[in-house]
Amino acid sequence: MNDRTSGPDRAEREELARLSPAPAERDLPPGRHLHHKDTLMRLIDQDGTPAAAHSPGAPDGTRAARSRFLRPAVLLPAAGLALGGVLLTTLAVTGQDGAPAPSAAGTASQAASPRGAAVLLDRIASVAEKSGGQTVTGDQFVYVKSLVSGNEGELDGPVKLTEPDEREVWFSQQAGPVIDEGLIHQDGSYLPITVGVPDGEIPVGYPAGLNRPTYTWLASLPTDPDALLRRLTTEITRDQDTRDTPAEDRDPDRDAFDAIGELLRETLMPPKTAAALYKAAAKIPGVTLDSDAVDAAGRHGIGVARDDTRAGWRTAWIFDSTTLEYLGERSYLIRDTSMGKKGTLINKSAVLERGVVDALRARPSTTGESSTTT
Numbered sequence: 001m002n003d004r005t006s007g008p009d010r011a012e013r014e015e016l017a018r019l020s021p022a023p024a025e026r027d028l029p030p031g032r033h034l035h036h037k038d039t040l041m042r043l044i045d046q047d048g049t050p051a052a053a054h055s056p057g058a059p060d061g062t063r064a065a066r067s068r069f070l071r072p073a074v075l076l077p078a079a080g081l082a083l084g085g086v087l088l089t090t091l092a093v094t095g096q097d098g099a100p101a102p103s104a105a106g107t108a109s110q111a112a113s114p115r116g117a118a119v120l121l122d123r124i125a126s127v128a129e130k131s132g133g134q135t136v137t138g139d140q141f142v143y144v145k146s147l148v149s150g151n152e153g154e155l156d157g158p159v160k161l162t163e164p165d166e167r168e169v170w171f172s173q174q175a176g177p178v179i180d181e182g183l184i185h186q187d188g189s190y191l192p193i194t195v196g197v198p199d200g201e202i203p204v205g206y207p208a209g210l211n212r213p214t215y216t217w218l219a220s221l222p223t224d225p226d227a228l229l230r231r232l233t234t235e236i237t238r239d240q241d242t243r244d245t246p247a248e249d250r251d252p253d254r255d256a257f258d259a260i261g262e263l264l265r266e267t268l269m270p271p272k273t274a275a276a277l278y279k280a281a282a283k284i285p286g287v288t289l290d291s292d293a294v295d296a297a298g299r300h301g302i303g304v305a306r307d308d309t310r311a312g313w314r315t316a317w318i319f320d321s322t323t324l325e326y327l328g329e330r331s332y333l334i335r336d337t338s339m340g341k342k343g344t345l346i347n348k349s350a351v352l353e354r355g356v357v358d359a360l361r362a363r364p365s366t367t368g369e370s371s372t373t374t
Contacts, residue, residue, distance in 0.1 A: 143353070
């Protein structure tokens with residue numbers, strides 16, 4: 001590291017160094033932790049302009065802890081669709097080991113230092129924008145292969161997570177509205193992703209949109225970060241109004257962070273949209289760094305995190321510390337709750353491959369169709 005930086009820039013680097021907590025996993029070698037810290041320091045050192053770290057929206061609200069639901073794989077009643085939240089795609093996944101939460105001092109330092117996360121997200125946005133875009137037509141499918149684990153515990157009870165398991169999903173790219181959204185392959189079975197109402201009633205499908213984000217819809221979103229954040233907030237609010245979500249269960253900042261995380265996890269993102277989403281995320285209050293995070297595949301990376309103080313957990317998006325590519329996500333408790341002790345992992349994912357295929361059950365790795373492997 002060079003020490004030519006002085007004044008405010010050097011102070012920011014020193015502050016970022018204090019921000020980095022002790023390694024989150026017991027098996028992480030000291031040298032690997034230093035590598036992550038050094039990466040963060042270089043990102044700050046390379047950045048010469050302050051990044052915005054605020055956004056429009058209401059202050060944090062209060063609510064009961066939410067449960068997170070997987071995209072439905074069976075035909076659901078219309079009333080049951082409300083269980084899916086803003087997006088119907090959520091992984092409840094984990095690795096084998098727990099993830100101790102940072103110390104109180106580390107948490108306070110992170111909350112007071114959003115600049116490090118803003119700089120990192122700006123760098124990630126630059127990388128994403130330079131990645132190659134793809135042509136995706138309405139009769140194709142976006143393919144995502146991940147590692148996931150399911151929570152077998154009771155709702156609002158202690159977390160009981162299964163071992164990580166491979167999961168493949170094919171998402172329809174039709175503009176819609178469609179009822180047959182795609183297909184899930186897990187545990188040796190293929191299950192359709194369908195929405196609608198049973199018992200002979202008229203089925204109701206989803207058009208392309210926030211609840212079913214096709215590549216074409218994502219490409220249509222504003223690429224100005226402020227405009228994009230406003231668009232997401234508007235669509236989230238509209239969805240909540242439709243479902244009569246109580247005011248105490250709404251938090252614009254939390255909901256925007258969660259929605260962006262959903263989009264990052266199980267879509268194929270146009271480069272300009274991806275860049276705008278990362279820059280928009282930097283404007284959400286409370287976004288900080290998780291200096292070493294481990295995905296469900298055991299890959300160590302840098303986390304961009306936000307605490308849900310009402311529910312009592314932290315969610316971090318994980319990026320490769322060298323390439324800055326998205327790896328996965330993890331969530332863990334930041335205090336003791338009915339779900340478990342502080343530090344308990346409640347969610348962990350790893351994206352292994354994304355691509356575009358022409359048919360259900362087709363795989364980019366075996367058909368030679370467009371694919372990105374992480």
